[in-house]
Amino acid sequence: MTVSLRDSITNGEAPARPQAPALKRRWLDFGQQLDWRRRLLLGLTGWLLFVFGWYLAAHAGLASERLFPGPVAVMNALVDLFMEQGFLGDVVSSIRRILISFSLAVAIALPLGLLMGAFARIDGLLNPLLGAFRYLPAPAFIPLLLMWLGTGDSQKIALLLIGVVFFLAIMLADVTRQVPASFIETAKTLGGGRRVVLWTVVFRHSLPGYMDTCRQMLAVSWTYLVIAEIVAATDGIGAMMMRAKRFVHVDDIMAGIVTIGLLGLAFDALFRLVYRWRFPYLRGAHQR
Amino acid sequence: MHTASGLIIEGAGKTFRAGGRDPRVALEGVSLQLPPGQVGVLLGPSGCGKSTLLRMVAGLEEPTAGALSLNGRPVTGPGRDRGMVFQSYTSFPWLTVRQNVAYGLKITGDHSSLREGAVEHFIQAVRLQDVADAYPHELSGGMRQRVAIARTLANHPELLLMDEPFGALDPETRWQMQELLLGIVRKERTTVLLVSHDIEEALYLGDVVFFLSSHPGRLREVIRPDFKKDVPAGDREALLDHPEYRRLDMHIRRLMSEEGSTQGQPA
């Protein structure tokens, strides 16, 4: 805009009407809203920078190619894993463990969180208990779980559950407490009983927050999955990585890490998609 | 006067006791009556207990003394018969305008009102038909408050409670909302108890104005702007010009400033 203004002046013609100066735009500013194209472009740029840095570091000769392979070698290893070594089965096992354990965790934590957040008496009863359990590191239960449940799937699912469920319950209760008292009072004066208010206001208001919390705790789930599969497993992404370690297949280990990262990204994207689709009224309110 | 109809408050008092602090007397010995179909306004200095009294009528706050009843039934908790419009915007953000207005009828299972088009009727009454499918965050403050009013009215409460419903609006919108409210209330014959700190609003809307004094909150004076019978309904200019209006306005201002000069004193 400024260019056209200057042009018309140098041409000797007065501009027909003074043009409003464009607001000064900065590349970084507070409260910017990006469309999905920009966001995708920026996200890809971040990834490309990372891969490029990795490439440089791997080929700078700091370590042997065998101990620190570059991105190309790892991609080749990944393809090889899927094509030749039945890695898909490992991935499916891992995802299955995550889904089962996380569903169980939500099924337990959600009612607890809802009731704790809504009713001070239930919070008073359970918060100190769950709060204490939350501080126990889940891996500390591994020896116990191995003795009780053996080395099968149930042991891994139990570990994942223990690692997540207490945090989840407390965090979901925190979300529940955010419901403005005036919403609850409004529903009461419109004739809503306890059950109606609990579902149509407290639960409904908290739903987006619940989804957000679950999205974040799912990432924690992956951490415990790898721990569980490294300790004792015959299949799964972590088990593959432990096998690869025995033969110093660093490229395979890194391929496993990349796989977990990509799966995490995929789950995250899924959550965001559902979020946008289910909660249209939050668009613009806070962009994500 | 026939007893047991309308709102009756007898000797209501409220003392807040919070943890080790000194008890705080918010209201003391408030008695008043509001006959069915009338608009009552609670007026008084800030902190005199208007919101507390209103919340007690709504059943959201328990009185520590006295008793309240509506049409012969004692107030024991919140209920559909006493709808409340809050000062803060309480339209549910996850529901569209239409869903918000239908909310009370849905949760109380009032299918006959839903069938008879109560929702559309009140959406039109508050002139929101063009944004009926919008979400509250897409609306202005005045529109959100109209959603709350329509939602409460659709429920057919016997008593409509409003806590400074237009306090956050600009004068022009406020004006329009007052006229809108008065029109609807006349038509539906709703009883209204409204909190205000605006003298013009109180005299324009109120059939009876309850002036509360503070520290502790007591009913100081009941003012009836009966002269309004002589003024054409809704003619605000004629009203503001009426000598009796100016006398009452002056009188209330004097009450306000008296209260103001005793504000600093502890209860």
Ligand SMILES: Nc1ncnc2c1ncn2[C@@H]1O[C@H](COP(=O)(O)OP(=O)(O)OP(=O)(O)O)[C@@H](O)[C@H]1O
């Ligand atoms: N939950 C509470 N705990 C303790 N004191 C309270 C509580 N709610 C209100 N009060 C006190 O009761 C008194 C009356 O408060 P209230 O909100 O009813 O005043 P108000 O007349 O509505 O004032 P305003 O015009 O500013 O809204 C105040 O002194 C206030 O501090």
Ligand SMILES: [Mg+2]
């Ligand atoms: Mg108040």
